[in-house]
Amino acid sequence: MKKATVYDIARVAGVSASTVSRILTGSAKVAEEKRIAVENAVKELDYRPNLMAQSLKTGQSMTLGVLTQYLDSPFSNEMLRGVEKALEGTGYVPIVVSGHWNPQQELDRLRLLIARRVDGILILTGHVSQQNLIELSQQVPIVAAGHNINTERVRSYNVNSRLGGYMATRYLLDLGHTQIAHIVGLADQKDAIERLHGYRQALTSAGIAFDPALVVQGDFCEVGGRDAIKQLVASGRPFSAVFCANDQTGYGALLGLRENGLSVPEDVSLIGFDDLPFSTFSNPPLTTVKQPIYETGVKLAKTLLGLIEGSEESDSIELQDELPELTIVARQSTRPFVE
Amino acid sequence: MKKATVYDIARVAGVSASTVSRILTGSAKVAEEKRIAVENAVKELDYRPNLMAQSLKTGQSMTLGVLTQYLDSPFSNEMLRGVEKALEGTGYVPIVVSGHWNPQQELDRLRLLIARRVDGILILTGHVSQQNLIELSQQVPIVAAGHNINTERVRSYNVNSRLGGYMATRYLLDLGHTQIAHIVGLADQKDAIERLHGYRQALTSAGIAFDPALVVQGDFCEVGGRDAIKQLVASGRPFSAVFCANDQTGYGALLGLRENGLSVPEDVSLIGFDDLPFSTFSNPPLTTVKQPIYETGVKLAKTLLGLIEGSEESDSIELQDELPELTIVARQSTRPFVE
DNA sequence: CTGTTAGCGCGTTCAT
DNA sequence: ATGAACGCGCTAACAG
Numbered sequence: 001m002k003k004a005t006v007y008d009i010a011r012v013a014g015v016s017a018s019t020v021s022r023i024l025t026g027s028a029k030v031a032e033e034k035r036i037a038v039e040n041a042v043k044e045l046d047y048r049p050n051l052m053a054q055s056l057k058t059g060q061s062m063t064l065g066v067l068t069q070y071l072d073s074p075f076s077n078e079m080l081r082g083v084e085k086a087l088e089g090t091g092y093v094p095i096v097v098s099g100h101w102n103p104q105q106e107l108d109r110l111r112l113l114i115a116r117r118v119d120g121i122l123i124l125t126g127h128v129s130q131q132n133l134i135e136l137s138q139q140v141p142i143v144a145a146g147h148n149i150n151t152e153r154v155r156s157y158n159v160n161s162r163l164g165g166y167m168a169t170r171y172l173l174d175l176g177h178t179q180i181a182h183i184v185g186l187a188d189q190k191d192a193i194e195r196l197h198g199y200r201q202a203l204t205s206a207g208i209a210f211d212p213a214l215v216v217q218g219d220f221c222e223v224g225g226r227d228a229i230k231q232l233v234a235s236g237r238p239f240s241a242v243f244c245a246n247d248q249t250g251y252g253a254l255l256g257l258r259e260n261g262l263s264v265p266e267d268v269s270l271i272g273f274d275d276l277p278f279s280t281f282s283n284p285p286l287t288t289v290k291q292p293i294y295e296t297g298v299k300l301a302k303t304l305l306g307l308i309e310g311s312e313e314s315d316s317i318e319l320q321d322e323l324p325e326l327t328i329v330a331r332q333s334t335r336p337f338v339e
Numbered sequence: 340m341k342k343a344t345v346y347d348i349a350r351v352a353g354v355s356a357s358t359v360s361r362i363l364t365g366s367a368k369v370a371e372e373k374r375i376a377v378e379n380a381v382k383e384l385d386y387r388p389n390l391m392a393q394s395l396k397t398g399q400s401m402t403l404g405v406l407t408q409y410l411d412s413p414f415s416n417e418m419l420r421g422v423e424k425a426l427e428g429t430g431y432v433p434i435v436v437s438g439h440w441n442p443q444q445e446l447d448r449l450r451l452l453i454a455r456r457v458d459g460i461l462i463l464t465g466h467v468s469q470q471n472l473i474e475l476s477q478q479v480p481i482v483a484a485g486h487n488i489n490t491e492r493v494r495s496y497n498v499n500s501r502l503g504g505y506m507a508t509r510y511l512l513d514l515g516h517t518q519i520a521h522i523v524g525l526a527d528q529k530d531a532i533e534r535l536h537g538y539r540q541a542l543t544s545a546g547i548a549f550d551p552a553l554v555v556q557g558d559f560c561e562v563g564g565r566d567a568i569k570q571l572v573a574s575g576r577p578f579s580a581v582f583c584a585n586d587q588t589g590y591g592a593l594l595g596l597r598e599n600g601l602s603v604p605e606d607v608s609l610i611g612f613d614d615l616p617f618s619t620f621s622n623p624p625l626t627t628v629k630q631p632i633y634e635t636g637v638k639l640a641k642t643l644l645g646l647i648e649g650s651e652e653s654d655s656i657e658l659q660d661e662l663p664e665l666t667i668v669a670r671q672s673t674r675p676f677v678e
Numbered sequence: 679c680t681g682t683t684a685g686c687g688c689g690t691t692c693a694t
Numbered sequence: 695a696t697g698a699a700c701g702c703g704c705t706a707a708c709a710g
């Protein structure tokens with residue numbers, strides 16, 4: 001309950017508090033015997049330095065704030081794995097808060113992180129405005145995915161969603177499909193819009209007219225995918241392939257198709273976006289546009305670390321590790337168009 | 340960069356630091372005009388109280404440590420949702436660390452949390468020993484899932500895994516299946532062992548001899564489920580139903596069966612354990628033993644909060660909200676045995 | 679009602 | 695090499 005302090009250690013070890021501090025932080029040479037005495041005292045009292053006090057003194061909390069939207073989003077969690085990996089051994093610990101796609105809550109959470117004096121903030125997804133981003137960055141360095149801004153204290157990284165949308169659709173076209181549906185992601189989300197653009201672009205460049213009836217709204221989640229398929233089938237508009245805005249949508253679509261007596265890939269080919277770990281295990285395994293989610297997490301974290309250490313090196317860090325590009329991972333949910 | 344302090348506010352508002360503090364914490368009556376002056380200064384300087392300093396003073400960090408094994412485990416994340424819900428509006432924020440099923444790392448992380456002066460610790464899964472649990476609890480109150488210990492500063496909650504295993508198997512038996520396989524969870528994990536016990540018990544009470552050839556090792560993950568099915572099929576031992584140690588195993592099994600040309604539920608019935616949100620969307624949707632994961636998260640968090648506030652009320656809290664029991668959720672992965 | 683004073687636990691001068 | 699003294703930002707006790 002009552003925790004030991006440096007003074008307790010000092011008393012037990014028969015030295016002064018500063019000596020204890022010196023030993024613990026390794027900031028100066030100390031006599032071997034005293035070091036041993038202190039180390040024993042630390043063990044005996046099960047002493048843990050109070051990080052709060054340390055932070056107050058040093059101005060560093062060794063904590064990084066991470067804003068995500070849902071704690072249970074497989075996408076964010078995969079990215080978080082990368083973040084965790086990059087932070088390993090650095091002494092920094094992430095503290096994750098979620099905004100639930102609610103702009104006000106996002107901002108509240110961000111302010112909370114600042115109150116906690118995190119040394120930096122990582123925004124995985126969200127719709128904080130550029131304006132807010134810059135304002136907040138006066139208090140703490142920020143690295144954000146899904147933005148296009150690079151100031152001294154804000155860095156961002158963006159997936160080329162339009163290209164991905166193009167690639168997915170192109171892949172389906174190359175398989176001979178011409179009636180290709182698209183399940184859009186969240187209505188006002190940037191990547192969702194970009195992927196739709198890519199889809200249209202691929203269609204156009206293949207000389208196929210864009211048909212609004214083949215585009216249905218999803219929500220980046222399983223439910224949306226399932227409902228979208230239902231709607232699509234009900235509309236009577238024939239289609240032989242579907243490009244889903246992300247893998248989760250694809251899982252829902254898989255179920256929706258089954259419920260309508262359609263098999264994948266026999267009746268309908270399906271392609272997703274992201275390549276979540278689970279996509280190897282969906283039934284059937286999902287063909288998808290692989291995005292380096294994990295690597296992005298690593299990169300974001302490293303960039304933030306660079307920003308924190310001092311803006312000098314951060315540029316070089318950014319250059320030195322380029323992210324892998326988008327690629328198509330062909331699995332069993334797609335096949336050439338027949339008949 | 341340089342953050343404003345109470346003194347800055349005091350200076351700008353023309354009052355003393357304590358008055359600022361009084362207004363911000365609402366700990367005493369203050370003249371209306373000064374309140375306004377302070378509030379304006381706060382806005383003007385974009386002031387955020389330094390939680391580090393606050394903690395140092397009050398001895399509370401308003402932070403709860405949560406130990407999980409993997410950041411991307413859907414099970415833990417579902418429970419975490421419950422925790423988040425219970426913490427809403429309490430001012431407490433969870434900080435999540437992961438142990439990766441590595442005992443040493445678990446302990447390290449736990450100590451890290453203590454160094455950060457979390458006000459309490461929540462252990463969602465893991466294999467910290469009773470011994471360690473009690474030792475750590477001297478420094479901070481702990482609530483742990485999957486343990487059987489209740490001291491003044493440690494509370495725990497346990498799923499009745501054996502009963503669940505029994506229920507699952509019984510359900511399959513009632514459908515007429517007699518050759519029922521079981522994919523076990525992690526080898527040395529308590530719940531995994533209990534579920535296996537339940538499975539055997541149900542078999543025995545139905546007068547069916549236990550056949551070791553029908554029990555294969557999994558790992559609580561999709562991979563394990565898939566591999567287990569492979570192994571099972573390769574062994575040549577016929578079976579018409581499978582009880583999977585958890586839903587994730589079930590998803591893998593679903594794929595494994597498909598890969599072996601077996602359909603669910605036509606050829607093989609499949610039942611899982613947990614009822615993860617995704618089980619509604621698996622292909623086909625998974626019949627499973629529903630465990631109140633979310634509610635458990637809520638309960639764990641509330642219990643911990645009770646422990647923190649003062650051990651007096653914590654008992655009543657524990658009594659007043661009983662958790663829902665285990666139930667079978669019948670979906671499309673099971674059907675009566677035929678032929 | 680309000681300002682002054684002290685101290686939470688630590689790291690870091692500054693002397694010695 | 696080591697101890698004493700100070701201050702990080704804040705709140706609480708004590709005067710007034």
